[in-house]
Amino acid sequence: MTDTDLADHSVVLVTLDSCRYDVAASAHTPNLETLGPLLRAESPGTYTLPAHAALFNGYLPRPVTETLTIGGRSVDAIWRSAAARSSNRQVDIPFNGPALMAHYEGQGYRVVGAGGVTFFDSADPANSLPGLFPEFHYFGRLSRAPATPEARVVDRDEDLPLAHIRMLADLCLEADRFFLFVNCPSTHIPYTTPFSPLTEQTSELLRRLYRLHDSQQDTSGDDALTPEDIEVLLGMQRRALEWADVRLGDLFSRLGTRHPLVVVCADHGEEFGEGGRFGHGHPHPTVSTVPLWCGVLGGVGCPEVSGQRSNTMIL
């Protein structure tokens, strides 16, 4: 398979919203690992809007030390927009449109988006990101709904995009080639999924954490979290990622025969008081350092992983 072939592949682009790199490194993610090694990368954005604006312009989080590889082959850059400054980097998929979605739509791909954090609420005319897609499916809290503790600290299942894998995969498989984007809010506060349901303890911790996010203040005061409290909350994000890994495994199985190029990363991380603040939207290594996996699905004869056939093929 030659370099130019990558430009003809269908694409699955997934953002694990707010997922910290150290959480990903400690989680059990056998399906993501079939894509390739977990890379430690740096995002150009500290919150959802700028991080996705860069991503949709082809600017992936950049690996810090390791080289980006796809099927064992080193890749300087997967995508590069004509709007980017000139560079000597070797690019697999240069494009001229204003965003990846316009490029792929112009190539005749079916372009489908799905999301769950409020920047992707397609019913809100102030949101620019879902409008970049000809077809977008939003699952989640209305962006203009009152942000009360009762509305935010909730269990989540069917209102998570990855609970709708079959529908999203069927939409893709109706077309010869597809570009599927999924923003996954499962790893975003409140970190609730079927693997990480609320308890009395976590409900109370999450209410305090939301107040710390909102105030952007230090750890003093009534809402101060102990190291043990923070470990419980990071454990929720870890379990939320492991739930996403299972759902993505189902997606990979359904789409594997189409050999899509798959990129999975966080848009940004999350600070838990390491620099005195909580949340994201500000520069700190815990916010800018994110996990990244890349690969191509649909290998034949690859080793078995976690009871499933590996989905990765070698380019």
Ligand SMILES: [Zn+2]
């Ligand atoms: Zn985000």
